[in-house]
Amino acid sequence: MEFKELMAARRSVRRFSDRAVPREVVDRILAEALTAPSSRNSRSTRFLVVDRHDLIARMAGMRDYGSAFMEGAPLAVVVLGDTAASDLWRVNAAISATVLQLACVDEGLASCWVHVDGRPRRKDDPEGERAADYLRTFLPVPEGCEPLCAVALGYSDFRPAPLPAADDEARIIRL
Template identity: 65%
Template sequence: MDFQQVIEARRSVRKFRDEEVPHEVLAQAIEAALHAPSSRNSRSTRFLAVRDAATVHRMAAMRDYGAVPLAGAPAAVVVMGDRAASDLWVDNAAIAATILQLALVDAGLKSCWVHVNGRPRSKERPDGEQAVDYLRTFLPIPEGCGVLCVIALGYSDFEPKPLPAGESVERVQWVE
């Protein structure tokens, strides 16, 4: 798959087949994401790969809204940032998460970004327990790391509708 095909194929998919993602395939995608640029080359992004489907399903309870893709995903990657390594850990992690999603497409997988940073477990109680606090109760998240998102991933037969054509005309301005 060439780069343009990868870009066009990367879409949020929330329905996955009940099929294990091989360790080697996920490791290769994470390796690509480790090459993501970071502020002052701080390399602040950290990953936690979860291939146990029961644990991924448990992760879906971190939020009562927006975390549904995890309930049916066979694997997930927690994208974190070392707060001591960079004050821009969120930005660095976002870049790395995006590259991870593109690498997953290239490997024949589908994915969906599930936001964690700053999200409460309950939409009705925004000042209550945070999603990250719940994840810390059973995942080995390093103490000094913040969690940006979880990438739900797996194989899927679902094909989303194509994006609307010509939308770039409205979203891009040029100064030449």
């Protein structure tokens, strides 16, 4: 797939089929994501791959807004940052998550990012339990790592509409 086609095809998709993602496809996606650039080549990003439906269903409850759709995903990847490897772990993890999502498109998969870092579990309790702390209660998040996001992914027959027209030129500053 050409890069322009890849970018045009990438959309946040929240509806997945029950079809399992083969291990070799997951391995290719992860291999691509591991090539993402990182600050000073620190390679501070880690991936926690979850393919158990019971755990993904629990992950869907990490927030009371924006994560419920995960329950229908056959696979989720928690994108983590090793905080000792780089003070820019969040940036590195965000780049890796983006490459992960583009690799999904290239493999014919759909995906959607759910933000974890700094997010509360309950929207009406912003100072309450954090989504990351909730995930730690049942996922083996390595010591010294922080979750940035979770990417739900799988096969989908849903085709979202193309991006609406926007004044892209207004977002560009030229000197």
